[in-house]
Amino acid sequence: MISVNNLSKKIGTVQALEQLSFSAENGQITGLLGPNGAGKTTCLRTLFGLLKPDEGFCEIEGIDVAKNPIAAKQQLGLFPDPFGLYERLSPREYISYFAELSGMSRPQAKAATSKVIAQLKLEDIADRRCKGFSQGQKMKTALAQAIVHQPKNIILDEPTRGLDVMSTRLLRDILVELKNQGHCVLFSSHVMQEVAALCDKVIVMAQGKVVAVGSPDELCQQTGKDSLEDAFIALIGTDEGIAA
Numbered sequence: 001m002i003s004v005n006n007l008s009k010k011i012g013t014v015q016a017l018e019q020l021s022f023s024a025e026n027g028q029i030t031g032l033l034g035p036n037g038a039g040k041t042t043c044l045r046t047l048f049g050l051l052k053p054d055e056g057f058c059e060i061e062g063i064d065v066a067k068n069p070i071a072a073k074q075q076l077g078l079f080p081d082p083f084g085l086y087e088r089l090s091p092r093e094y095i096s097y098f099a100e101l102s103g104m105s106r107p108q109a110k111a112a113t114s115k116v117i118a119q120l121k122l123e124d125i126a127d128r129r130c131k132g133f134s135q136g137q138k139m140k141t142a143l144a145q146a147i148v149h150q151p152k153n154i155i156l157d158e159p160t161r162g163l164d165v166m167s168t169r170l171l172r173d174i175l176v177e178l179k180n181q182g183h184c185v186l187f188s189s190h191v192m193q194e195v196a197a198l199c200d201k202v203i204v205m206a207q208g209k210v211v212a213v214g215s216p217d218e219l220c221q222q223t224g225k226d227s228l229e230d231a232f233i234a235l236i237g238t239d240e241g242i243a244a
Helices: 040-048 069-074 091-101 106-119 135-147 165-180 192-198 216-223 228-236
Strands: 002-011 014-024 028-033 055-060 076-079 153-157 184-188 201-206 209-214
Touching: 002 040, 014 028, 014 040, 014 055, 014 184, 014 201, 014 209, 028 040, 028 165, 028 192, 040 055, 040 076, 040 153, 040 184, 055 069, 069 076, 076 135, 091 106, 091 135, 106 135, 135 165, 153 165, 165 184, 165 192, 192 228, 201 216, 201 228, 209 216, 209 228, 216 228
Parallel strands: 028 184, 028 201, 076 153, 153 184
Antiparallel strands: 002 014, 002 055, 201 209
């Protein structure tokens, strides 16, 4: 479970987050939805431990990220930009390296790497260099790195950005499978159809605050709209811009 509690963060003169609070539960996919500048990425970077909040705190499985960052990160899988893979390494080398970074011994990392390679059906490319991989192959390798240490929580920041249709569909299937296995999946997206199709709960953000929480259907009912896109516009106001 991921918990954000009264989080505030000022970057320069901009109040990026202001008393932001929400939770993402195990066995659910939770989406962060908001216009440009809403604070989604700032929130996720604070959860990663890359930014220190001015006020408030974040917890991963009850562990305070600021007070015990290493233990918190061991409960967290971070899906990186799949186009930033180390192309001179094979998936097996890349995944195993990050498994050891998460605290596993070398034998444990080797076993966990073999397991996740089988889980994501990467056997045919596991020992090839990543250079020249297709989008789908890069995406699966990046995701394998995120889940190799079997974290309960997975965070993704606009995960389908730059992916082709087939890779996007594959990623969505994998996220649903992780949810069904009891994982907590939290992601930000600017694709309304993606959020509507995947999310059990949506956190609508604007100006660093939560303006609404609910399932896609609940948000539509709350606003009297027929689509999540129309509900979103109604919730944030048309002057806030287009979701991103």
